[in-house]
Amino acid sequence: MRSRQLRARDMLRGDLEGEELERYVEERVVMTNFDKMLGWARSNSIFPLTFGLACCAIEGIPMAAVTARYDIARFGAEAGRASPRQADLIILSGRVSIKMAPIIRRLYDQMLEPKWAISMGACSSSGGMFSNYAVVQGAEKFMPIDVHVPGCPPRPEAVLYGFTKLQRKIQGNPDQGWRARYGAHGTEEWARGGPRGEPSAEAAKAYLAARELIVSA
Amino acid sequence: MPDAPGLELIRGEIEQDHPGAVLDTGFEHGCASLAIDPAHVLGVLGWLRDAPGQGYRFLSSLHAADYLPAEPRFAVHYELLNRDRVERIRVKALLADPGEDSLPEIDSCVELFPTAEFQEREAYDFFGIVFNGHPDLTRILLPEDYVGWPQRRDFPVGGEPVTFTYNERNYG
Numbered sequence: 001m002r003s004r005q006l007r008a009r010d011m012l013r014g015d016l017e018g019e020e021l022e023r024y025v026e027e028r029v030v031m032t033n034f035d036k037m038l039g040w041a042r043s044n045s046i047f048p049l050t051f052g053l054a055c056c057a058i059e060g061i062p063m064a065a066v067t068a069r070y071d072i073a074r075f076g077a078e079a080g081r082a083s084p085r086q087a088d089l090i091i092l093s094g095r096v097s098i099k100m101a102p103i104i105r106r107l108y109d110q111m112l113e114p115k116w117a118i119s120m121g122a123c124s125s126s127g128g129m130f131s132n133y134a135v136v137q138g139a140e141k142f143m144p145i146d147v148h149v150p151g152c153p154p155r156p157e158a159v160l161y162g163f164t165k166l167q168r169k170i171q172g173n174p175d176q177g178w179r180a181r182y183g184a185h186g187t188e189e190w191a192r193g194g195p196r197g198e199p200s201a202e203a204a205k206a207y208l209a210a211r212e213l214i215v216s217a
Numbered sequence: 218m219p220d221a222p223g224l225e226l227i228r229g230e231i232e233q234d235h236p237g238a239v240l241d242t243g244f245e246h247g248c249a250s251l252a253i254d255p256a257h258v259l260g261v262l263g264w265l266r267d268a269p270g271q272g273y274r275f276l277s278s279l280h281a282a283d284y285l286p287a288e289p290r291f292a293v294h295y296e297l298l299n300r301d302r303v304e305r306i307r308v309k310a311l312l313a314d315p316g317e318d319s320l321p322e323i324d325s326c327v328e329l330f331p332t333a334e335f336q337e338r339e340a341y342d343f344f345g346i347v348f349n350g351h352p353d354l355t356r357i358l359l360p361e362d363y364v365g366w367p368q369r370r371d372f373p374v375g376g377e378p379v380t381f382t383y384n385e386r387n388y389g
């Protein structure tokens with residue numbers, strides 16, 4: 001400890017030279033570029049919009065964000081903003097009814113760039129169990145979503161995991177999914193047998209058949 | 218709740234003032250009910266509210282139902298409560314389906330029970346039942362430009378099918 005302090009003093013006096021100086025710099029300076037630093041700063045100071053839609057907002061967000069047990073403040077996002085103009089992140093916490101969708105879209109449009117959206121729970125990702133006249137079948141129909149968190153409602157850990165994924169994305173280093181990690185492309189339910197990125201002929205047929213069933217019921 | 222003879226008594230007394238108003242009486246799920254002709258709805262509700270000895274002064278719920286394929290198809294249910302005796306009675310106004318292009322109609326009871334205002338709008342919103350004389354009969358829960366009456370039984374479910382392996386195997 002003492003020797004390091006002495007070396008710092010020497011450096012400030014300009015007495016450190018040659019190999020010693022190199023070592024000093026190596027120990028103390030992190031090389032980066034401005035974009036990376038900006039991404040790091042951004043990802044650790046996200047202001048989420050104080051906003052809730054349905055039961056996910058009751059069970060998930062307070063558990064994950066507010067309570068000391070899970071505490072989203074660890075990731076620098078505890079400052080909820082009540083105005084979309086001050087927020088960076090909108091968490092769609094619950095089902096989106098067709099009457100609510102234009103309002104959510106307006107909130108999203110009012111947020112300043114850069115902005116992100118997490119769709120939390122089965123409902124806002126896909127309509128969940130509410131396959132009916134009142135609920136939008138997935139919030140992607142009307143706005144871009146960065147991270148989907150599955151569950152009904154998702155565990156607080158899952159919400160925080162989704163949040164850290166978003167942080168990686170903001171830092172320009174998006175995670176590969178588990179399919180990439182395990183080389184499991186082509187095992188998606190809807191793409192079985194088909195070329196990657198397209199549903200197989202059977203899946204497309206099954207989709208039409210299922211649609212028939214529902215429409216004629 | 219009025220017992221069976223009591224209910225018949227009520228029916229008889231209503232018949233004196235409004236002949237042909239009561240179509241049927243019955244007990245469902247522990248509640249006495251009167252099935253009535255929708256043309257007499259205000260008369261019957263008013264009588265139950267004001268006649269001496271009745272005093273069902275509180276409309277605890279108003280809702281609609283679709284009994285497809287039964288005839289008459291629709292019904293508007295009025296759940297009345299006497300708060301002194303804690304007695305309930307259900308009035309069912311049976312409405313026939315007027316066909317594709319027109320909507321079933323019934324008189325609004327907002328004048329008798331102001332609480333009915335929102336509930337009649339809800340019945341209109343979901344079943345397309347028109348309440349004549351309602352001060353502001355518009356959609357209350359669905360978007361104003363919504364087309365259709367989604368709680369009717371012949372309304373398509375909506376949503377989107379999911380292509381699970383199960384569907385693919387069995388229906389593909």
Ligand code: SF4
Pocket residue numbers: 054055056057093094095120121122123124128151152153154
């Ligand atoms: S996913 Fe589940 S908990 Fe979340 S809004 Fe939908 S029904 Fe509610």
